[in-house]
Amino acid sequence: MPSELRLRVESGLGNGRVRVNIRRAMDHLVHKRAAAFPDAEEREGLRAQGEAIRAEALARLPELLETLERTCTGNGMRVHWAETAAEANRIALDILRAKGARTLIKGKSMVSEEMGLNAFLAAEGIEAVETDLGELILQLGGERPSHIIAPAIHKDRYEVAELFGRCFPELPYREDIEGLTAAARAVMRERFRAATAGLSGVNFAVAETGTLCLVENEGNGRLCTSAPDVHIAVMGIEKVIARLDQLPPLLTLLTRSATGQPVTTYVNLISGPRRAGERDGPSEVHLILLDNGRSRVYADPELRDTLRCIRCGACMNHCPIYARLGGHAYGTVYPGPIGSILEPQLQGLDRQGELAEASTLCGACAEACPVKIPIPKLLNRLRWEAVRPDPDAPTLAPGSRRRALPALGWWLWAWVYASPGRYRAISTLAGRLRWLAPRRLGAWTRSRTAPVPAPRPLSRLVEAEGFERE
Amino acid sequence: MPGAAELTVRRFDWGAEEQTARFSQALVAVQGQVIEVGADWPRRVADLLAERGAGRLAFGSEAELAAELTRGWPPDSPVRLVPWAEPIETGRDRLFGEIEAALTGCRGAIAETGSLILWPGRMEPRLLSLVPPIHLVLLDPREIRSTLHELLVEQAWSAGMPSNALLITGPSKSADIEQTLTYGVHGPKELIVLIRASSD
Amino acid sequence: MRPPTEVLFFGTCLIDLLFPQAGLSAMRLLREAGVRVIYPRGQTCCGQPAWNSGYREEARRVALTQLDALAGDRPVVVPSGSCAGMLRVHYPSLFAGTADEARAKALAGRVYELTEFLVRVLDWHPKDLGPPLRVAVHHSCSARRELGIADAAAALLRRLDQVEAVEPDHGSECCGFGGTFAIKQPELSAAMAGDKAEAIRSTGAQVLVSQDCGCLMNLGGTLARQGGGPRVRHIAELLWERTHAE
Structure with a gap:
């Protein structure tokens, strides 16, 4: 029986409109990235730097997190540690309750998606409002992001x-992108x-320096962090770097x-709440540091490379699988190769291991990755972890995908x-019995003809x- | 701090003129507007805003440029100057509802990317450069550096960061619908940089 | 450095069983280029299917057979980017921490993909005897990215005077084979192969070539099922044909 993933894949492939939209967008982004790095030597130099900076940060992660807590606290922020998504949600809720906030305006945050924050707050009677144009569209449609x-x-x-016509009947109906953008501005x-x-x-x-760096184009991120009286920042613990000059x-x-931009419209560096004499900015800044399984990943020296990620999305833009499915088919918060x-x-x-199998290991992701995460190598490692007979990797979430029949098959293959x-x-026999070769080979021949063994294998032909031969 | 990633500062040896040219080019490429101005810049600002039908221009009342602005402001301009010193708690509705334009200074600019560096603070609140639909910035071209890396090392940012530091590169924009760039989403719709010709 | 006079030929199991003409052409080309070609009897499969499926122990057992078969210090030439990649890139990891680690590393250092060996080591220049021909080239992902040697196959095609080589649209994209991926995710694999086949068709090429028979099995099977389209050849077969036309 096809797995859940394969069912989602089928419906993803079946949605022609999504396929066209995604492919067009991915081609565009791939092209823009290529144009943004006209000089391959400069690009490779930067990638090497990026890799080194992130690797250093991870190598010193516990120490840097302590430093970050100290410097942020020194800057007047309040720092909270959350082991799980549930804890992070609870912390956010407590802050909002203490402020008497009924509404939370949100800039784009994948960690908040990971937390399931919006649904959690809704159940507690607090409305979370997505303000990023793309996120707003999804919130109105009751959907989740398909790209990070x-x-x-x-x-x-x-x-x-x-x-928009359905959700904002008071606004004039527009189909042009400028009009739609203007509508979002007006509403927000x-x-x-x-x-x-x-x-x-x-x-x-x-x-x-105890500084939080946020990049964005719309200005909604700046508004969310500057206009209200309290700013809550959520981050995965891996996002720390050592120094400002990095x-x-x-x-x-x-x-x-x-996106192929030399820089975003806004780079917003926040080092604490409003200071004495300042006339605006939040009076409270809270930083919630979320673990949610990252420490386990961190503990394995090879898998740790996963945490180098700076969430640029280039791996998905360059992935032939993502380009055909879009993000929803993955069924996870973070889609694509990462x-x-x-x-x-x-x-x-056991829950998500199949994702590691849904790759041809073509390497387009690793080639595009700005911090050189060896994604195919890590996929291979996870495939091993999923079927190894002696699961003893304490660093991984528990679970095995080892089944008796495939395991026996591979044992026979090796034999x-x-x-x-x-x-x-066997290869000689296959050639002799080639007339018996099946014309149909399951899924393979649904779209292809079946390969037929040659009458005589190469090993026989070379002598003639x-x-x-040695 | 020790570390594997000792960085050489990434910078370019562009002369002053090229630096200004590159800054302008990069900013214009993202829909920013760049205007060279002389000592009568307040008049130019007044004209620009009058053309756009803007009624009120806010500026930090204690900002460096405040005195020069008010002194040079044409008395017959239809645009009213609004010296801004109000805390957000009381000024919120006016800022969101009545102010069409704001003028701020900046702490420098980046030639490579066409970015302006702002350190909002007591003199110039954060929201001035964000909420009004038009943001004007007065820039001394001698403060342009080739890269962010060069500028933040030279200005020794790591010795003490302000509560908020910003790089602003163009008016606000989005490409969230069909990857099509549209300007003027939640932040300013127009970003106008006044490059001050050297006074010598 | 003088080019080697003798090489071991690793034929790969796919070529052995399904596409022996590709292997034979490769060996003939090497011989014509002045190299003594030896076919080690003990070879079977590089072990890649098991390695990519997570069955490392099984992969190691099979790989060990190749360590034995390909022992010595002669270069090993492989008419496949992905199998060459397995021997060169992955054997050292596969045997890391085992008694055979040194042997695996030594072998990795001697492995060449066929076109890479012809161009970079032998600097071989084929003499094109065939009529004008339009050829679509699909570089395997292993050749293009894992080994970074796609330029070698491209150079060989350029050296054929009467051949016009074209890359299909989205040329650098994977064909969707991926070994067991084609079985485990058949819908995705078919979608990728279908798009690739269409792009190849629209080049108007008469022949499709690649360094890898895995891609060719996938694309050739897809093209054949659709009917029509270019002939499908391993690059070694095309090179042999072009240099020995009537």
């Missing part, structure tokens, strides 16, 4: 127009003015890899192929051609 950078990339303007303006609490993610946190190379790698290595580790191989004699016998 361009969350509504699977939708076209007509779908958005229809949605009042939200920004009235909100008492805002939430954002964090792109990088600088341990040295920020420029990472920023340029991030924006060029993500999701296929991260989610099985966070959620367990044949480890022995030249057995292998020769006068080649030496």
Whole structure:
């Protein structure tokens, strides 16, 4: 029986509109990234720097997190540690309750998606409002992001127009992108003015100075972090870097890899709440540091590379599988190649291990990755962890995908192929019995003809051609 | 702090003129507007805003440029100057509802990317450069550096960061619908940089 | 450095069983280029299917057979980017921490993909005797990215005077084979192969070539099922045909 993933894949492949939208967008982003790195030597130099900076940060992660807590606290922020998503939600709720906030305006944050924050707050009677245009579209449609950078990339303007028409009947119906954008501005303006609490993610946190770095284009992120009286920032613990002078190379790698921009419209560096004499800015800034399984990933020296990620989305833009499915078919918060290595580790191989199999290991992701995460190598590692007979990796979420029948199949395969004699016998036999070769080979022949063994294998032909054998 | 990633500062040896040219080019590429101005810049600002039908221009009342602005402001301009010193708690509705434009200074700019560096604070609140639909910035071209890396090392940012530091590169924009760039989403719809010609 | 005079030929199990003409052509090309080609009897499969499926113990057992078969210090030439990648890139990891680690590393250092060996080691220049021909080339992902040697196959095609080589649209994209991926995710694999086949068709090429028979089995099977389209050849077969036309 097809797995859940395969069913989602089928429906993903079956949705022609989404397929067209995604492919067009991915081609566009791939092209923009290529144009943003016209000089291959410079690109490789930057990637090497990016890799080194992130690797250093991970090598010193516990120490840097302590430093970050100290510097942020010194800057007047309040730092909270959350082991799980549930804890992080609870912390956010307590902050909002203490402020009496009924509404939370949100900048784009994948960690908040990971937390399931919106649904949690709704159950507690607090309305979370997505303010990023793409996220707003999804919230109105009751959907989840299909891409970590361009969350509504699977939708076209007509779908958005229809949605806005339904949700904002008071506004004139528009189908042009400028009109739709203007509508979002008009609707959100009042939200920004009235909100008492805002939430954002964090792109990088600088341990040295206690600085949170946020990048964005729309200005909604700045509004969420500057206009309300309280700002809550949520970040995965891996986002810390050691020094401020390491920020420029990472920023340029991030924006060029993500959207091909030399820089985003806004780079927002926050080092604490409003200071004495300042006339605006939040009076409270809270930083919630979320673990949610990252410590386990961190504990394995090879798998740790997963945490180098700066969430640019280039791996998905370059992935032939993502380009055909979009993000929803993955069924996880983080889709695409990075999701296929991260989610099985966070959620367990039994639950998400199949994602590691849904790859041809073509390597397009690793080639595009600005911090050189060896994604195919890690997929291979996870495939091993999923079927190894002696599961003893304490670093992974529990779970095994080992089944008796495939395991026996591979044992037999090895029994044949480890022995030249057995292998020769079988390959010769296959050639002799080629007329028996099946014309249908399950799923393979649904779209292809079946390969047929040659009458005589190469090992036999070489002699007739006068080649030496040893 | 020790570390594997000792960085050489990434910078370019562009002369002053090229630096300004590159800054302008990069900013214009993302729909920013760049205007060279002389000592009569307040008049230029007044004209620009009058053309756009803007009624009120806010500026930090204690900002460095405040005195020069008010002194040079044409008395017959239809645009009213609004010296801004109000805390957000009381000024919120006016800022969101009545102010069409704001003028701020900046702490420098980046030639490579066309970015302006702002350190909002006591003199110039954060929301001035964000809420009004038009943001004007007065820039001394001598403060342009080739890269962010060069600028933040030279200005020794790591010795003490302000509560908020910003890089602003163009008016607000989004490509969330069909990857099509649209300007003027939640932040300013227009970003106008006034490059001050050197006074010598 | 003088080019080697003798090489071991690792034929790969796919070529052995399904596409022996590709292997034979490769060996003939090497011989014509002045190299003594030896076919080790003990070879079977590089072990890649098990390695990519997570069955490392099984992969190691099979790989060990190749360590024995390909022992010595002569270069090993492989008419497949992905099998060459397995021997060169993955054997050292597969045997890390075992008694055979040193042997695996030594072998990895001697492995060449066929076109890489012809161009970079032998600097072989084929003499094109065939009529004008339009050829679509699909570089396997292993050749293109894992080994970074796609330029070698491209150079060989450029050296054929009468051949016009074209890359299909989205040329750098995977064909969707991926070994067991084609079985485990058949719908995705078919979708990728279908798009690739269409892009190949629209080049108007008469022949499709690649360094890898895995891609060719996938694409050739897809093209054949659709009917029509270019002939499908391993690059070694095309090179042999072009240099020995009537």
